[in-house]
Amino acid sequence: MICEQCKHYIPYDFYPYIGFCSLENKITFYDTECCCNFEPKVVEEIIEQQERVYCMTCKTWIYREDIDKHRSHKICINVVEDEVVHEESYAGD
């Protein structure tokens, strides 16, 4: 088992191979061998605990009522958004 399969793995949105372990509070990688705290991602459980989840396949937040369309996708409890993205982007409107 690898971190990517664990429900505590929070990927970075632009490059999901690097992420954060919400349990251990540390940076980890998608292919790091899981630790003893591994808990598999079960979509039903996750969606019951929180109203919305992040779909890494579609790169969007999804709500409980839409979960069926995303069952075969890579779901995660959260995503790390880049905080310096505003420095990389031109004004857009």
Next chain:
Amino acid sequence: MFEDILLIIGGPQGSGLETSTLVLTRAFAENGYNVLADREYYSNIKGKHSYTHMRVSVREINSLAYPVDLMVAMDAETVFTHFSDISKGGYFIVDKNIVNNDISKIVSMEPLVRERIIRKLMEHGITGENVNSIIDYLEGQGVCVIKLNYLKYLKHLAKKYKISLSAVSRYLSAIAIGAVAGLIGVDRETVFNGIRTILAGKEEIIKHNIEIINLVAEEIQNQVGIPLKLTKAQPKHDEVLVVTGNDIIAMGKIVGGLRVQTYYPITPAADESFYIESKQLLKAGNDIIGGIVILQTEDEIAAIASAIGSALAGARTATATSGPGFSLMVEGLGWAGITETPVVVTYYQRGGPSTGMPTRGAQSDLLFAIFSGHGEFAKIVLASGDHLEAFYDSIEALNLAEKYQLPVIHLIDKFLANSTATVPLPDFSKIHIDRGLIAEKTSDYRRFNKKKLVSPRAFLGSNTIMWYTGSEHDEDGHTVEDPINRLEMYEKRIRKIEAADKEIPVEKRAILFGHKGSKVLLVGWGSVKGPILDAVSSLKSQDISYLHVKMFSPFPKDFVKELLEESDLLVAVEHSYEAQIAKLITMNTGIDIPHSIVKYTGRPIYQNEIIHAIDQILSKKTKKVVLSYGE
């Protein structure tokens, strides 16, 4: 060794491309090279595909071209989008962690783009739809594909240092920088200088970036050496600016004595106002000697109204906007016209109509700018063709507005606004500030004194009485409808354009590159100047000249007419459907321009496209060439 290199760095918008572009541009500039880099991005701003298209050269460069010698893909979408843009014998850097990614799984790709790329894959005989299939194809075409493990660099950093996950874009950009630096063999210290400047104050991130750049560059050089080494530069200038179009126009306005800038944020104009705001305290050494008021208003109607108000109070004033914003400003412009208020509108054109394509370029607003506003009133309209022109023109616009007391529209386009270039330092001896005729204190002051075409201007808030109204008015400014007064005031305002026509030297209104009587005369304006000049330069054996029009109101009709009459084949070049410059020329000179090279995809015109289009016209295959290259 190379004298000229073209490259693309592509990835999701917000993932570090801007940093890569700025660092590399500075590094190349420090090594004495000329650089031009264009950023293309979707209007959703974050996440969708964006890329930097850059040219580095020992020669002066004015435009970009295809195919490119080097491509760095930060994601799979870049591979699919740009695989056909790389030359045989070129170099392609890709992340080995994404080689199994399928085009169908790229959610950020628009469905129409996906369909078009799948057709392109089939046309190139590529049977699979994943990155590996493209890699196999490129290697078969003689492209050297270098698969790097981007994850390895991140793991290396994470193991050694405490890295910030919320700023991973900073590290990804270092991979792109290292790849380019490695293949081209740029002096590494100049790259680090670029990093230190762009990421100033973030010492840990600078250290991490330098480490990644070294790792990536060394790994590449161990694999393939330095295959794209540039010839040593022989720079003409000791110092250059590394600026975008937005930056340099902002600089021009500041140097030109701007005191108030109003704006409502709109792409691609807003960055100019943000730059002015960052420099709004004017300093001489450590002393603050003045300031510029930057006012963000609730909409563009308020922006033009505020600008007019501040101009009436005596401040040298401008506003900046794009097509949708200018549409809202038009009524205000009429008010400025009838009240003879000097105000500059820096108009950044983008794809229209309506919201259109906010982050893509166009030149389709020329006639709109010239004929904007109901009723007839004098306005000056000028346009800039490159960064240095834009600097001087932004000062000239302020001068002309105050000299003739009328609105001045300074046309730019998105390509110029968002491209970063190395620009020689402006010649400050060429700059002067003209505030026009300012009234001395007088007991018998009449703001719209008919004795002079341009009446002495007093400011609101001074000890002088005047009235302003959008209605027709007498010399004091009171509303009147007397027909003879109307006639005289109307002519007073309109004839300013005739005065400007006589007084503004022709070299500020149109420039001929080449010679009179050439077999082919290309006519254009704005940023088509760059690709046309580069194309004409590479077609030296053909007798082609370029007429670059800078001012449209008043139009330099005698100069233009004489040149057009002496050439055999006339071709208008423009980012529009109708080649509006051709229509304007016909209106002013009576001469028809039967041929055109146009582009309206929102992407820049490239040097190679102009060359091919000229060939098509000369071989009589077509009268109108519609360009469409580029993603």
